[in-house]
Amino acid sequence: MTHTAGPAPAPPGADLRVALAAVRSEVGKAVVGQDAAVTGLIIALLCRGHVLLEGVPGVAKTLLVRSLSGALSLGTKRVQFTPDLMPGDVTGSLVYDARTAQFSFREGPVFTNLLLADEINRTPPKTQASLLEAMEERQVTVDGEARHLPDPFVVVATQNPVEYEGTYPLPEAQLDRFLLKLLLPLPERADEVEVLTRHAAGFDPRDLAAAGLRPVAGADDLARARAQVARVQISPEVLGYVVDVCRATRTSPSLSLGVSPRGATALLATSRAWAWLSGREYVTPDDVQALAHPTLRHRVQLRPEAEIEGVTAESVLDTVLASVPVPR
Secondary structure (H helix, E strand, O other), X not given: OOOOOOOOOOOOOHHHHHHHHHHHHXXXXXXXXXXXXXXXXXXXXXXXXXXXXXXXOOOOHHHHHXXXXXXXXXXEEEEEOOOOOOHHHHHEEEEEEOOOXXXXXXXXXXXXXXXXXXXXXXXXXXXXXXXXXXXXXXXXXXXXXXXXOXXXXXXXXXXXXXXXXXXXXXXXXXXXXXXXXXXXXXXXXXXHHXXXXXXXXXXXXXXXXXXXXXXXXXXXXXXXXXXHHHOOEOOHHHHHHHHHHHHHHHOOOOEEEOOOHHHHHHHHHHHHHHHHHXXXXXXXXXXXXXXXXXXXXXXXXXXXXXXXXXXXXXXXXXXXXXXOOOOX
């Protein structure tokens, strides 16, 4: 009697990877040509990290966040950052109730899963700083009492790369708290034609349900996927490679500020998430290289003379990755 071998067992987490791939497809029903940004946002959710989105107005930054929250059945709120926005407008504040003669806490928009901080560099540092505790501790302290934020909680902040008048650049300490900085380029011609074709056919960005976008995964799936990512192995050689890449930025003659140890832990986290999404249970140097730019580009600061010579953070990171020996 011969035994026929059954189908090979699926690798751990295969169902979760399929669910997250479906999220990308759903977002694609509303947003055209921004696949890299969608993948970056999913990596941020897997790492419980925050994202800085940079792109000129009109490249669907807001639509991207709304579509992602719809596909993942997560709560989302949007705050338009303006020069007169106060910290309490973001975190919430104590409100006097005349009926009870007591103060009660009214939650601000920060109490959500995906907070879209639109044009974060248009508000003064005091209000920008109101997000620091929420981003780092996942809580808000008002009147001495800590109030925990929902899980997951991710800040997606947008900024315009070309308009500097009336803006307040984010301080290095706050930039370092963003896991990734994703660049949203202008679409290719074919993608732009597809955008116009959809609008001509009646697509309404304010009505995502009509576009056929539906929830295909949820917070539970993300929590299970995070547990899988935490089990992804990284060899001492690849761990050393992550450290060497980050240390090389600190000795670059073009930089006045290199990557901090927090940046190295961020690169470790994003590389693991990318390895898991790619169907592997171990991290390779290719994973580190794939995530180095989005994870590190906002953590380095160019010297003024290098900037004048046309050096960019991207070109410095290219040089660093080319110079650091890759473990085999």
